[in-house]
Amino acid sequence: MAHTLTNQEVAELFETMAAALEILKKNLFRIRAYDRAAASIRQTNQSLFQLWQEENLDSIPGLGDTFIGYLDELFRTGKVKHFQEILAKVPPAVPDLMKLEGVGPKTAQALAAEFDLPRGPAGYKKLKKVAQQGKIQNLPGFGEKSEQEILDALANVTSDEKRLLLATALPIAEDVISYLTTSPDVLEAMSLGSLRRRAPTVGDIDIGVKTDKPDLVMEHLLKYSDIRQVLATGSKSTSFRHQTGLQVDVKTQSPDRWGSMLQHFTGSKQHNIHLRTLALQQGYSMSEYGLKTEQEESLSFEDEVNLYNQLGLVFIPPELREDRGEIASAQKGKLPNLVDLKDICGDLHMHCNLDIPTSHDRGANSVEELLDKALQKGYDYIAITDHNPPRRGLTAKERLEVTRVRRTQIQEAYLRWQDEQDRVVQLLIGYEVDITADGSLALEDDVLAELDFAIASIHTSHKQPQETMTERILTALNHPKVRILGHPTGRLLLSRAGIEADWPAIFEFCAKHNKFVEINASPDRLDLPAGLQRIAHEHKVKFVINTDTHYVNNMDLMRYGVWTARRGWTAKNEVLNTRNWADVKQALTG
DNA sequence: GCCGTTTTCGGCCCGACTGTTTTCAGTCG
Numbered sequence: 001m002a003h004t005l006t007n008q009e010v011a012e013l014f015e016t017m018a019a020a021l022e023i024l025k026k027n028l029f030r031i032r033a034y035d036r037a038a039a040s041i042r043q044t045n046q047s048l049f050q051l052w053q054e055e056n057l058d059s060i061p062g063l064g065d066t067f068i069g070y071l072d073e074l075f076r077t078g079k080v081k082h083f084q085e086i087l088a089k090v091p092p093a094v095p096d097l098m099k100l101e102g103v104g105p106k107t108a109q110a111l112a113a114e115f116d117l118p119r120g121p122a123g124y125k126k127l128k129k130v131a132q133q134g135k136i137q138n139l140p141g142f143g144e145k146s147e148q149e150i151l152d153a154l155a156n157v158t159s160d161e162k163r164l165l166l167a168t169a170l171p172i173a174e175d176v177i178s179y180l181t182t183s184p185d186v187l188e189a190m191s192l193g194s195l196r197r198r199a200p201t202v203g204d205i206d207i208g209v210k211t212d213k214p215d216l217v218m219e220h221l222l223k224y225s226d227i228r229q230v231l232a233t234g235s236k237s238t239s240f241r242h243q244t245g246l247q248v249d250v251k252t253q254s255p256d257r258w259g260s261m262l263q264h265f266t267g268s269k270q271h272n273i274h275l276r277t278l279a280l281q282q283g284y285s286m287s288e289y290g291l292k293t294e295q296e297e298s299l300s301f302e303d304e305v306n307l308y309n310q311l312g313l314v315f316i317p318p319e320l321r322e323d324r325g326e327i328a329s330a331q332k333g334k335l336p337n338l339v340d341l342k343d344i345c346g347d348l349h350m351h352c353n354l355d356i357p358t359s360h361d362r363g364a365n366s367v368e369e370l371l372d373k374a375l376q377k378g379y380d381y382i383a384i385t386d387h388n389p390p391r392r393g394l395t396a397k398e399r400l401e402v403t404r405v406r407r408t409q410i411q412e413a414y415l416r417w418q419d420e421q422d423r424v425v426q427l428l429i430g431y432e433v434d435i436t437a438d439g440s441l442a443l444e445d446d447v448l449a450e451l452d453f454a455i456a457s458i459h460t461s462h463k464q465p466q467e468t469m470t471e472r473i474l475t476a477l478n479h480p481k482v483r484i485l486g487h488p489t490g491r492l493l494l495s496r497a498g499i500e501a502d503w504p505a506i507f508e509f510c511a512k513h514n515k516f517v518e519i520n521a522s523p524d525r526l527d528l529p530a531g532l533q534r535i536a537h538e539h540k541v542k543f544v545i546n547t548d549t550h551y552v553n554n555m556d557l558m559r560y561g562v563w564t565a566r567r568g569w570t571a572k573n574e575v576l577n578t579r580n581w582a583d584v585k586q587a588l589t590g
Numbered sequence: 591g592c593c594g595t596t597t598t599c600g601g602c603c604c605g606a607c608t609g610t611t612t613t614c615a616g617t618c619g
Binding site: 103206239 | 591592595596603604605606607608609610611615616617618619
């Protein structure tokens with residue numbers, strides 16, 4: 001009987017092992033190997049368990065023969081004997097204690113051993129008690145301040161650990177940046193880290209400031225009104241907890257080293273480690289300040305392009321910096337020509353507010369409002385794709401009837417609107433059709449025949465087993481009217497994992513039958529995820545980037561879809577809605 | 591314990607900040 005574990009659970013296990021080995025003062029590089037493997041597992045989109053079943057675990061960087069052996073044992077038996085032996089040697093409370101801010105393996109070990117702390121909430125409770133009694137400050141290596149810090153960390157333990165959607169964090173960062181730039185000493189300020197890499201969710205906000213007067217900038221920053229608590233402050237770096245609970249790190253750098261600082265704090269960590277290893281091979285030691293030769297000569301960089309070039313690489317866009325092969329590709333000068341927001345010529349998935357029965361939520365705005373916005377954005381075409389009429393409560397005949405009425409109403413509104421414009425915005429009329437649990441579409445063929453095209457999406461029964469799900473999707477895609485697979489995995493960031501399916505089989509089908517795979521720009525979806533896009537490329541799949549607009553201003557979220565596509569290494573020529581109207585019309589209705 | 595346009599052995603990224611320290615260890619990113 002196999003034991004299913006999520007990637008997160010396995011990653012945590014490896015992190016716990018790394019901490020235990022550190023406490024036991026084992027070889028530093030062995031510890032680092034566990035940490036690297038954990039990081040690698042965390043950022044893998046594919047299920048580790050599934051990869052194990054397919055004997056593909058060696059495709060994950062950082063997993064060698066030994067680790068793969070451990071994982072094999074873990075998935076077969078639910079435990080790893082070697083891990084249990086190691087973990088038995090450290091107090092059981094250590095992993096929980098390490099979740100506290102400022103508490104690492106050594107501190108956790110010292111506290112757990114001294115006070116005989118149990119694991120979980122009981123351990124936190126006892127720790128709080130001894131801290132309040134002033135018993136911690138008397139331990140060697142501890143003092144009054146570290147005791148207080150432990151109390152502060154305990155107070156934050158529940159509210160912490162939160163990740164936010166990219167679209168939630170970005171405006172917070174933009175507010176801090178706009179405050180910073182009110183100081184004349186700030187020459188430039190921009191978000192770095194996972195925010196700049198446009199990761200789907202972010203755990204903190206990193207901001208870089210270009211300045212010649214770092215002390216004055218930090219002084220200015222500490223007066224920012226939304227600071228809840230200052231965590232650390234110096235002239236190079238200040239960290240604070242924002243009112244929202246999010247941690248914000250602000251770093252300063254002089255203009256002559258701005259490029260190195262951007263690179264360093266944009267990360268990712270794994271990308272930087274790889275890059276520094278490459279630098280070492282070329283005789284440089286690399287840091288946030290620049291490169292140093294073996295003769296201690298320093299090279300500084302005002303911008304990132306020069307820095308990458310110095311290492312023999314073409315510039316790597318931030319979205320690619322995840323150590324997923326981008327460094328090797330940049331050495332060969334072979335990075336894809338990534339799609340850009342300005343390449344987008346239209347939006348092919350949006351919902352309007354016509355009073356026609358729909359199976360899911362209707363849009364909030366009229367056809368004319370959507371067209372106005374499309375014109376304003378310079379689009380050449382849009383598609384209005386409301387949810388299909390429901391199966392319950394309507395007869396097949398009524399579904400056909402409301403579909404015809406809808407089409408007439410949209411067309412009349414469109415013609416009236418277009419008549420008043422100098423520029424043409426082309427319009428397609430479709431539905432977003434539910435893929436029902438058995439793979440049939442939620443509409444009859446004669447209703448589908450009324451449409452220009454259909455997007456097929458899963459909105460129910462997300463938990464079907466992989467084989468059923470795959471068959472279900474392939475059956476739906478097989479209908480000639482269906483041209484787009486909408487929000488393919490159905491994931492909702494921070495709340496729902498995506499479906500399990502045989503993606504290579506689905507992608508192969510899509511490529512062969514000219515079906516387009518949607519990259520949904522809705523900030524809580526960002527679906528198809530980057531890792532699956534990479535697999536889709538291998539099968540020569542074409543994509544379409546859509547906003548799935550329900551409120552007219554959602555059309556401005558297109559940039560999130562483009563960023564997601566870029567993170568998946570998707571090039572302009574792989575995206576349908578970068579093409580002209582004739583191509584799009586042919587592709588969706590031909 | 592991983593990994594290889596130097597290698598199947600011998601390397602393995604770099605620095606800021608903090609607290610408790612008389613020169614540094616621990617934590618974090």
